[in-house]
Amino acid sequence: MRARILALASLLAAASLSAQNSALDAKVDQELPSLVTTYKALHAAPELSHHEDKTAAMLAHELRGFGYDVTEHVGKYPKPEWEGHGIFALMKNGAGPTVLVRADMDALPVEEQTGLLYASHVHTKNDAGVDVGVMHACGHDIHITSLIGTAKLLAAMKDQWHGTLVLIGQPSEETIDGAKSMLADGLYSRIPKPDYALALHDSSELETGKIAYTPGYALASSTSVDVTIRGRGAHGSRPEVSKDPIVLAAQFILAIQTIVSRENSPFDPAVVTVGSIHGGTKYNIIPDDVHLQLTIRTYKEEVRQHILASLDRIAKGVALAGGVPEDRAPIVKASETEVTPAMYNDPALSEREVSALKRGLGADNIVEKPPVMGSEDFGQFGLEGHKIPTFMFMVGAIDTDRIATSQKTGVPLPSLHSSLFWPVPDTTIRTGVKAMTVAVLELMKK
Numbered sequence: 001m002r003a004r005i006l007a008l009a010s011l012l013a014a015a016s017l018s019a020q021n022s023a024l025d026a027k028v029d030q031e032l033p034s035l036v037t038t039y040k041a042l043h044a045a046p047e048l049s050h051h052e053d054k055t056a057a058m059l060a061h062e063l064r065g066f067g068y069d070v071t072e073h074v075g076k077y078p079k080p081e082w083e084g085h086g087i088f089a090l091m092k093n094g095a096g097p098t099v100l101v102r103a104d105m106d107a108l109p110v111e112e113q114t115g116l117l118y119a120s121h122v123h124t125k126n127d128a129g130v131d132v133g134v135m136h137a138c139g140h141d142i143h144i145t146s147l148i149g150t151a152k153l154l155a156a157m158k159d160q161w162h163g164t165l166v167l168i169g170q171p172s173e174e175t176i177d178g179a180k181s182m183l184a185d186g187l188y189s190r191i192p193k194p195d196y197a198l199a200l201h202d203s204s205e206l207e208t209g210k211i212a213y214t215p216g217y218a219l220a221s222s223t224s225v226d227v228t229i230r231g232r233g234a235h236g237s238r239p240e241v242s243k244d245p246i247v248l249a250a251q252f253i254l255a256i257q258t259i260v261s262r263e264n265s266p267f268d269p270a271v272v273t274v275g276s277i278h279g280g281t282k283y284n285i286i287p288d289d290v291h292l293q294l295t296i297r298t299y300k301e302e303v304r305q306h307i308l309a310s311l312d313r314i315a316k317g318v319a320l321a322g323g324v325p326e327d328r329a330p331i332v333k334a335s336e337t338e339v340t341p342a343m344y345n346d347p348a349l350s351e352r353e354v355s356a357l358k359r360g361l362g363a364d365n366i367v368e369k370p371p372v373m374g375s376e377d378f379g380q381f382g383l384e385g386h387k388i389p390t391f392m393f394m395v396g397a398i399d400t401d402r403i404a405t406s407q408k409t410g411v412p413l414p415s416l417h418s419s420l421f422w423p424v425p426d427t428t429i430r431t432g433v434k435a436m437t438v439a440v441l442e443l444m445k446k
């Protein structure tokens, strides 16, 4: 008898869960057409990091329309010419936990090549005054749209949750100084300090409709480094009177390949990438210097410190071997602003959210993934020492046809930041909105 009652109870629970899920599905589907329109408008009008004014104004306007109390122009940068374009939006709904949900808003200096009808044709001058194409090549437009959908649904479902919901439109994620800029502008003294912080990011590898997660350390630390190799310029026909910084830079680039392969334990993941190199003006001039921009990714702080010291040592060693005078020694400078620690998904919060997501979206759609060497500054909202539990999950953005073609041909799919990357709008936004709504309700439900 008892077994039969238990079986009946679990059947009833399953039936009520599936009714809840289809009610939520219906609400998301009702909003989807207008969300896709919003997404396409955002995609066609991307703005670079530190310049997200129109995007932020649009998000603030939407959230105000749903009844949120919105504060704009949040963010303080060390460079006074950069304005803070962050926003926070509050909805107070009685006593209960405070949950922060963050979406990042900035785009990248990439010239879009997707050929989509709603592709970006935006060009602008970057901070160095160079004309660049601008593209939402990381899918932050998906994140903003998902936040708008989640905000609208949760505002309409106020009877089902309690506490304070804080929505964040974060600027400058790509330069990893946006979260910091909001905290530096007193974010946590202007809102109730969150009990939990949540975020999502689209994935350029995962099938749309699916969610991926990594408990514990999930994303690496990132540090931008500027290297200036200085020499002595001369006529291109007179190398004997020069100290050629182009040749020295070439030697430096090859020499630093041994940092990860020969100086670092294979058990400590690390990446050293030279992303840009600029030097010279003309065929027949040996320039005075060459400028390189590097990114370093590690999980451990001591590995990061070791790599920075090695870059400095190798740069100086190459210059010494090349006979560069001491007063023209190379300059290796780690950025003080473009730096963020490894992203940590609180294991207990991850476990709780993963089971909620499995109930809400189906266990088959939730997959665990190993950590990657990508980086995020979302972890900053958890404060140093992971004081506030944070959880970020990935939302699949690619249709099955493209995944199958890539597997068949062996040609990799365009990654995030590629000029050819494009997420499937409808199913990706639907999954993003539903997953984030489920994740918030798990923490705030009555």
Ligand SMILES: [Zn+2]
Binding pocket: 138, 174, 416, 417
């Ligand atoms: Zn990115």
Ligand SMILES: [Zn+2]
Binding pocket: 138, 139, 140, 173, 201
């Ligand atoms: Zn991103």
